[in-house]
Amino acid sequence: MKSLEYLLPLMIMLAAATRDPTPPDNRLENPGFEETVGNEPVAWQKVIDPDTRNCEIGVTRQGARSGKHAVRIAQVWGKNRSQAGIKSSRQVPVDPGTTYIFSFWYRTVSTEYSLPFMANVRVYRKNHEPFLFSRRKISSSPEWRQVQILLEQLPADAVSAEVAFAVSMRTRGEVLIDDVVLKKASQKDIESLEEWRRQDLPAVTRNAAKVRLSPADNFRLAEADGVWWLIRPDGKPTWSIGTMGRYPNEERSSPSMRKWVLERYPDETDYRKKLYGQIVDWGFNSFDGWTDDQYGEIIEQRYLKGDTYLPMFKVLSLSRDIEPELCARDLHGRVRSGSHAFPDPFNPHWRTHATQKAASSIQAFRNKPWLAGWFVDNEIEFMDLFRFIWADYSGKQFVSDLENKYKRIEELNKAWSSKYAAYRFESFAGILTKKPEPAAWDDPLFVDFTAFERRMVKEYVDFTYDLVKRADPSRLVISSRINLGPMQDIHRTIDLWSKFDLIAMNIYPQNLQYGLSSGELAVLETLHKSTGKPLIISEWGTSAIDSGLYNLDEDAQGRPLDWSWNEVVRTQGERADIYEACITQFASLGYVVGAHWFTTMDVDTKIRRANRGILDTNHQPYAPLVSSMKEVHARLKDRMNLPD
Incomplete structure (x- = not known):
């Protein structure tokens, strides 16, 4: 016992x-x-x-x-x-x-x-x-x-x-x-979860009063005591708090919003002046990259009179909506991500297209001191790029690189053969016919394919940077606006992006908690540390169910539920709190020089509906969000000692 x-x-x-x-x-x-x-x-x-x-x-x-x-x-x-x-x-x-x-x-x-x-x-x-x-x-x-x-x-x-x-x-x-x-x-569970979602906001310690440069005719970047700043033409540092200047035409907005605008502002110029003032009242100090060209006229007038003005950024979209034959392709001839496809950087026809696009877009803004910089592209897809090397020009360049490395096809066959496959090419030209692909990390092909992936990215970066810098030498040349989708593969090429003056990141928080998660913050940290360059948050935002734009049943116009559904929160009040948390996090990071909210107006078109705006589909401000924006913008400007 x-x-x-x-x-x-x-x-x-x-x-x-x-x-x-x-x-x-x-x-x-x-x-x-x-x-x-x-x-x-x-x-x-x-x-x-x-x-x-x-x-x-x-x-x-x-x-x-x-x-x-x-x-x-x-x-x-x-x-x-x-x-x-x-x-x-x-x-x-x-x-x-x-x-x-x-x-x-x-x-x-x-x-x-x-x-x-x-x-x-x-x-x-x-x-x-x-x-x-x-x-x-x-x-x-x-x-x-x-x-x-x-x-x-x-x-x-x-x-x-x-x-x-x-x-x-x-x-x-x-x-x-x-x-x-x-x-x-239970109610206790919900209260406990809400407490878990709340994170302490970081301190914002950057101080613009410590930095002064000589005046110039352009925006610049400067680092002081480990903190990066966007420098205005007058030599004073600023931190860009941006959003979009748009006109609600049929392609972009709901009938009710267009009706509201047309009844009150039949002249588009009058409306743009009105929205300009509203954006200033909300506490923003910049226009983002998607802003309509016409806002440049308002900025130019204010700049020439010596008034305060909202500087503008612009997206060139050098690779957007290009023809499939200009895009990177896999062994089956497929293109990744349609309008966001990575171009074949060796294709002279894409280079011609990009050169013409840059020339036409830059012409009206060349040498404008109030234009901060050019984003070369938006959300181009480079995930799995080592598999998309078989377009006509890149494929031939790849084989040429292999021939320069191995000299003899027998040496390549020997190097590539493994438990995954035995290779018996009779000539280097035969590689273009078979179009092999790595099967695993320890497949010998992976080394050569990822080396050429780096070659493609370098070719793209060098060409787009040099093209824009030649066209507008005094403006900042900013990277393609990188989004989270392909970020899991950027570790193989991230150092090559350092040629750009500024690295752009589009990031939409998951909203598991109020503010960016540790993983999302780590993405930003990786981009900065691996390039050595400052970052700008070129798009960010969040959405709420109470906007009425997320109907889980059939939409009368046949529109699908928007992809932003997976990040929605419950109310505009929650959305306002998340705005405060995220922009405070951005401002606390010494390597971030600004953050641009997407967008001014809710999306309610023939093909898409989403709560992305500061203004609802009837052109009315979301009161909790606007109140939060005005309060937090004023607080951040005061803490950072930003100039007027």
Whole structure:
């Protein structure tokens, strides 16, 4: 009997080690992955896209957060943003009128990108196709970290849901998931989640009063005490707080907005002057890159009279909407991302197109002191670029580079042959016929293909920078406005972007918390450290459900639910708080010289509807957002000692 007494504490410890730590009202089966069949967790199933060639998915018995097991997704090699992960294999019944909380714990190991995986919730509906209700990019974390996501305002015909975790990037690292919960949210849960979402705002310590340069006829960049500044023509430093100057024509805005404008401002010039004053009243001090050319006339008049003015940035879009034959292509002749496709930088016809586009766009603004700089492109797609080397001119250049390296085709065959494939090319020209492709990181082809990827990016950077600098020598030449989509691949070429005077980043926060996540901030830090150049946030924004622009049922005009749905928050009040948090974070970063909000007016056109504006579809300001903008802009200008 005494021996049993000694065993009892041990038995209790063992039971505690395997007990499910998730709450009893959790609706998911096997949420801690403790029940297994072989290496597979019960009630969960793998989800692997056909384009995912390699991955490791299953239960790991090392380093679980609780119990004995966690799920591990690792060593993913795919293409075309293919996904590899797991999902709950049994749909969980849900009530459309109920609010739920989806939470989980995770940690990451050696992932190449700071937003390495996604957490998804798919809702099944009675009268419609299944709907990806929530998709959030999750920040890397070497330590176990919990994420909580509120699921509310489900579709009226929602009947069930499933949760999933997916890696959609090529990585040699791993993601571990444990203790997943999907449950009804009590008021206490909602209050706790709201507290978790609130982050302390960073201090803004930069001081413009410490910096003075001699006057010049252009905007410049300067660094002082580790802080970067945008320098005005009068030699005074500033920090660009920008948004868009537009006119609400039929292509861009709703009928109700156009009606409001035409009734009050039949002359477009009068309207633009009115909006100019409104933007100044909201506390902005710059026009962003998408601003209509006509606002330049207003700026010019004010500049020549010696009045304060809003400087302007402009997007050249040297590669936007180019013909497919001018774009980078894969082995099947496919182009990546349509209007955002990366060009074939060796193609002389693209170079001619870009030269003509630059000349026509720059002509009216050349040597204008109030024009801060030119963005060469917007959101061109360079993800998987090492696979898109087979366009006519780039393909021939690639083969020429291989011939210069290996000299003899027998040497290339020997170097490339491996467990993945044996090569017996009879000539270098035969490579253009077969168009091979790397199969994994240790495939010998990967070295040559990624080396040529760098060659393509360098050719693009050098050509676009030199083209614009020749056309308008005194203006800043700013990189293509990089977005999060291809960022997971930029680590192979990021140093090459340093030729640009300024690096541009378009970033739309995931809004899991108020402000940018640690992963989003790490993206900005990586861009700066790897290029040594300052950054400008060329687009950012957030949206709210209460705008009425996110109808989950069919739209009367057949428009799809906008992609910004995955980042929406509940109310304009929340949107206002997020504005304050994000712009304060941007201003606190010594390498960021400005942030431009997208956009002035809500998007409500024949093809798209989205809550992106400061003004709603009836041209009325969103009061909470405008109040926050005015207050935080005044506070930041005061803290930074910005000149008028």
